[in-house]
Amino acid sequence: MTTTVERRAGGRRRRRDELAAFLRSRRERITPEDVGLPPAPRRRTPGLRREEVAQLAGVGVTWYTWLEQGRPINVSTQVLDAISRTLRLDPVEREHLYRLAEVGVPPEPDVVSALTEDVQTIMDGLAPMPAVVSDPRHEALAWNDAFAALVPWVTQAPPGERNPLWQFFTRPRCCNPCTNLEEQIGESVAMFRYRYVRHRSDPEMQRLVDRLLETSPRFAELWRHQDVAIPKPCQKDFFYPRLGGQISTRTTSLDLSVRPGTRLVVYTFVNDESRANFMRLLADPSLSLPDHTH
Missing domain, CATH: 1.10.260.40 (lambda repressor-like DNA-binding domains)
Structure with missing residues (x-):
């Protein structure tokens, strides 16, 4: 043997x-x-x-x-x-x-420049379903107008913070439109760890984890649990006070061949009410503006 x-x-x-x-x-x-x-x-x-x-x-x-x-x-x-x-x-x-040669993998080339026009065309054709291309760190690399309308606080963030995971853990709870965050966040961290282990040689991946550990006690707590889970579809519910109605979605990830770990994430609406509410938001993006300031 x-x-x-x-x-x-x-x-x-x-x-x-x-x-x-x-x-x-x-x-x-x-x-x-x-x-x-x-x-x-x-x-x-x-x-x-x-x-x-x-x-x-x-x-x-x-x-x-x-x-x-x-x-x-x-x-x-x-x-x-x-x-x-x-x-x-x-x-x-x-x-x-x-x-x-079993040497640490060098930094990956710029994924954004490697995205073909076809991928953007596919995302635009999926409208009104929101769609985004994300890297293993959850950083948004490219998106369609529907995604920008659904989560402007991601697409309008500076480079390095166009990341739903980062935004979920660092935004004040009163300004976080995800209403089922507590139901989903533990599993989201477990799925993130699954990707983290596969890309831990990427210094940007480790830098993101270190920043989250330093900035978010809640992330640090969940990270200590050592939970890991295979990525799968997730339900994400959003509520904007100015809109006055909930938008419930399901996310589906499709791997792309641009770079390992790069994926197309598509948001589908779980019911007609959510779709109708989103169409109102798409027609008037100001409805996603916060109803207060800090």
Whole structure:
């Protein structure tokens, strides 16, 4: 019977083999002319030689040879970055290299710039259902007009605070339009922890958790419980005094391929009254304005 230690060792061996094959394939697709080297006739293999990659990346030939052979050696982020630049890796390939080398994943490229026009077109076509694209931290990256009408306190917040989770825990209770917050917030934190564990190498994720722990005693209390839950549809009920009627919704999340953890969240109305109330809000966004100031 294979032991756990043997399975882990086999997994590391396969990962190193994949790393070796990946580096060779990226090296072989680059010609000397691509990197400003004089053409060398009668090459036995296509692309750059190992010593050329090592020279261009500023690392030792022996060390790079061992890396490409899949030997268990220590690798730093600085060296991987140099190799990435030399091999002209795109952001996805660079992340793949980091994962194969078992080094902390580099910062993800700007997700907003990677969102295609098609995603925005889909969200606009879902109106009057509110829709938003969120990252693993719950930060709103893009949305349709219906979402902006439903939660203007999210979309009008400064960057870094366009986050329903942050707003739920930091807004004064009297200014929080979510009427079933206490029913949902424990489970919301548990689902957030599920995403947190999968993206804890993201420094922005840890920074958000630290800010919430420092700012919200309620979040700190729930976070200490260590509850975790798989994300699922949630009911969110909103009430704006100027509107005078409740808007009850259900949220459904659909994963996007833009970046891991990025998802399209769509709000559907649970009854005709909620839909009618929202249509009034959509026609007159001033109905979401608070009835008092602090």
